[in-house]
Amino acid sequence: MARRKQPTIFVVSDGRGETATQLVTAAALQFGKHYRIVRESEVRTPGRVEKIVKRAAAAKAVIFYTLVADDTRGEMRRSGNEMLVPTVDILGPAFTALGDLFHSERSSTPGLFYRLEHERFDRMAAIDYTLTHDDGQRPHELNQADLVIVGVSRASKSSTCFFLAYHGTKAANVPLLPDIPPPEQLVKLPPEKVIGLRVTVDRLITVREARAAHLGFQTTDPYLDRRTVAREVIAAHRMMEKHGWRWVEASYLAVEEIAREVMHLARS
Numbered sequence: 001m002a003r004r005k006q007p008t009i010f011v012v013s014d015g016r017g018e019t020a021t022q023l024v025t026a027a028a029l030q031f032g033k034h035y036r037i038v039r040e041s042e043v044r045t046p047g048r049v050e051k052i053v054k055r056a057a058a059a060k061a062v063i064f065y066t067l068v069a070d071d072t073r074g075e076m077r078r079s080g081n082e083m084l085v086p087t088v089d090i091l092g093p094a095f096t097a098l099g100d101l102f103h104s105e106r107s108s109t110p111g112l113f114y115r116l117e118h119e120r121f122d123r124m125a126a127i128d129y130t131l132t133h134d135d136g137q138r139p140h141e142l143n144q145a146d147l148v149i150v151g152v153s154r155a156s157k158s159s160t161c162f163f164l165a166y167h168g169t170k171a172a173n174v175p176l177l178p179d180i181p182p183p184e185q186l187v188k189l190p191p192e193k194v195i196g197l198r199v200t201v202d203r204l205i206t207v208r209e210a211r212a213a214h215l216g217f218q219t220t221d222p223y224l225d226r227r228t229v230a231r232e233v234i235a236a237h238r239m240m241e242k243h244g245w246r247w248v249e250a251s252y253l254a255v256e257e258i259a260r261e262v263m264h265l266a267r268s
Helices: 018-029 046-058 070-083 092-102 112-132 139-144 157-166 201-215 226-243 255-267
Strands: 008-013 036-040 062-066 087-089 147-151 171-175 194-198 246-249
Touching (some): 018 062, 036 046, 046 062, 046 070, 062 070, 070 087, 112 157, 112 171, 139 171, 147 157, 147 226, 147 255, 157 171, 157 255, 194 226, 194 255, 246 255
Parallel strands (some): 008 036, 147 171, 147 194, 194 246
16 A cells, blocks of 8 residues: 655745744644645745745645735635635634724734844843853853943943843943953954943942942951052043943943943944
8 A cells, every 4th residue: 555645734924934833733733643844934925925835736735824915815815726725824813803803904014023023032142142241251252242341340230231131232241350451352342342331439339338238248358448449440440441442420320221321322
């Protein structure tokens, strides 16, 4: 007896087709059968739709599609009927129900969901980058950052970077320490890519004292000594000026305000 050919399913989308493929896969699991999926992405013209339907007809396949433009949707219906290819309009019922709910006509713009997902993936990638490049980690990858934030310890570098990352900006931060040159990879970056956070001595001591109390540091620790802190601040300011790094006065700004000022500088 001849072995039956493995069934074929075409998934046709004007985007990447990932969501439609997941839906079809979830439905097919209920049948416990082996099958082949052919995914056709970025389908934006009636001519391409017709060619895909011809291939599906030759393969005796079923087509599942997520097309939003009227011309490609119309061609899918026409070609499917003409060539006797079963087609399933995944979005059709949703369009009808939502049109009734919203009492308005839908857009026919392809790729809107992809753009939404793309923003989400960009944000996730930015957060992952910032996590692994906090406090001077992995300096050899600083060139991959959208922005690098520099400043003394407790100048709000990390919190600013994470705020930026949540909004899709890959931000690394590097501490500036007196008597220790900055990493070579940092110095080689274009100056406009590096932004410093400046903090007054009084504000820095206040922030550090609060942290020291939380961690149980001694008040005599050099971390809190006024002369030592002043030396750190002056050295950091000089380093910013030496390398042409622009800066934000962050002493009394909330994190979101610092991030807004940083992005303003980055765009200017």
